[in-house]
Amino acid sequence: MDTILAFIEQYPFITAMPSIAGLFVALGMLLLSERWQVHVLALIVLYFFVGLLHTRVIRPEVALVKALMGWLICLALHVTGRYIDQHRKEGARKAEETVKSVAPRYRWLPPLPPDGPLRSLVLLVTVVLAYAAAVYFPLPQIPRDLGMACYLLAVGGLLLVGMSESSLRVGIGLLVFLSGFDLFYGALEPSLVVTGLLGAGNFLLALAMTFLAISQATVEEKGV
């Protein structure tokens, strides 16, 4: 803990624009990829940078707890993703012929969705919206760059929710949206009870979404 704090004290600039750039990269991974492994990795990165930004407005110990809670959520999502993958592989083994016929032709291509250009545009729109909002509607009580990070997460989360029907992706979108809100609200309301209840709400939300994702995978499998 002391090492982390000392590092942040020595290089305070990392809690400013580099962290926002990190959030942008994480959002890009979430928006552009369809693989759950990439999503979990992106969330780990996102919670790390959100934790760093938190250190500017709340006590570092509380910021660390928030980051740890975020990584715990990532663990839950990872377990769910693996479970669903395993489930799908079993289903695919049963219909091996079908799997062969839909095997990708260009294996060297990165696993990007077919609507990649549209998603790239959405990512760009997110950044523009976040920047414009931070300039024209600055959030009170927090520095402008932190406000931009909040907007970036909130807009990105909302777009993730709106762009998918998959439970896991919608859940990740809601978590991203809430992390943006938490970054702002943490500065307004430093109460530990509020922090605890928000954290508990986030964790329960992740559990509910993993529950829904497993149900959805079961329904899709039975539908096939």
Added chain:
Amino acid sequence: MIGAVLLLLLPILAGGVTYALRRWRGLPALLAAAISFALGGALVLLPLDRPITLLGREIMLGGEAELLGRTLSLGPQAQPVLAFLFLTGGFLFLFAWRLEPEGLLAPLGLALLGLLSGVLLARPLIYSALLLQIAATLSVFPLQASPRAPVQAGLRYLTFCTLALPGLLISHWLLDIYAVTPDPPLLSTATALIGFSFALLLGAVPFHPWVPAVGRYGEPLASAFIFSISSSAVWFLLMAYLQTYPWLAGYARWTTTLMTIGVVTAVTGGLLATARRGPGALMGYAVMVDSGVLLVMLGQATRTGVTLGNTAVFARAPGVVLMAAGLMGLREQSGGEIWKPEGMGRKAPWSTVAFLVGGLSLAGFPPTAGFAPRWGIYYLLFRTRPWVSLLLLLASAGVVVGLLRLLHELLSRPPRLRGEEGEKEPPPPTEPEPKLLTVLLIIGLIGVIGLGIFPQGLAAAAAQAGAGFILPGP
């Protein structure tokens, strides 16, 4: 003064215990029903302002209590509301005992009752908003208990409830700032945020998609829990906001805004109810109509309007519970979750009657529980705004049309008996509805019609629940 703490913690702890007892089929639901009835009965019968003896110790049920440094306040206004929540929960768990003995509704529903009690008891209101969000998240598990059901119900409900949270929390902070530095833009922003959040939570148009989705894809009894108990908690939380910030109702466009949103929500619900989208969706649309009527009543900003709104909230619960129980009975009798309504009216007559009477109660049809408050609402509006009254009546008529269309399907002959080959076959053997379920449905029917004929109890409780509000009108 531990009454408030007891109402928050006891159901949550009991929910954990009942969850552990799930291996004994039906026992959790019975235990949950017993605890709910006991707590609801205690709230109705025991005095809040005098000490009572419990396990040899004298305790005060009413007053303020502290939990984690936060205040929980149980006063005469909250008493009938909490009693209503627990009694409705008791009836739902009783139906769950027969219709969903291995489901998640009983254990999690009990915990949800504790959390929703916390929503109504906790002060300041940010804790209510946070507890409401946690309760909404927990509701997803019983709502999507069936592994074969599409997940839209839980997904949409959770999404809309989550999006409502920031507005409630930030508005509280804005109003704290306003108390120190009175700045009109702060007030406008806070009002807009509160309005937006409650529109999401109540399913007002255009934030309504979660309402029919919960009815259509969710487990019927869990959907009924959300439509009756959770929605009531949201309504009374809104009342608490109005009580804490009385200038909200004095907002210049209060009446126009709420009346417009209310009428649009009710008319949209009524129109969609006429479409053939299944009985679950019909329940959702009927709830939309009811929510629209509630918003119109709130827009009146008068004591009579609030009392009638509270009565309508109380009257919604028996109708929704009966409708959900009837739907579950129909599904059970058809032998699966994917069912065709054709001919089910003959196979499950009591479930059919329960579903229809519950639906009629939601539409405000006489002589059901929903009629008395609706009659009062139409009467009140007809003198001042006859067009609004007429539109609300038409919206309710849409629900009745939907019910009639469903009744036609339920009573028609199954398709396979109509064909040439089918006519030669003997009709499939039908098992009568289980006796215990029939008894429960008959009790529910008597309750819904009884409350329609003798609505005084509901009206008195509604008046007590709305007694403390500061409103500009009479």
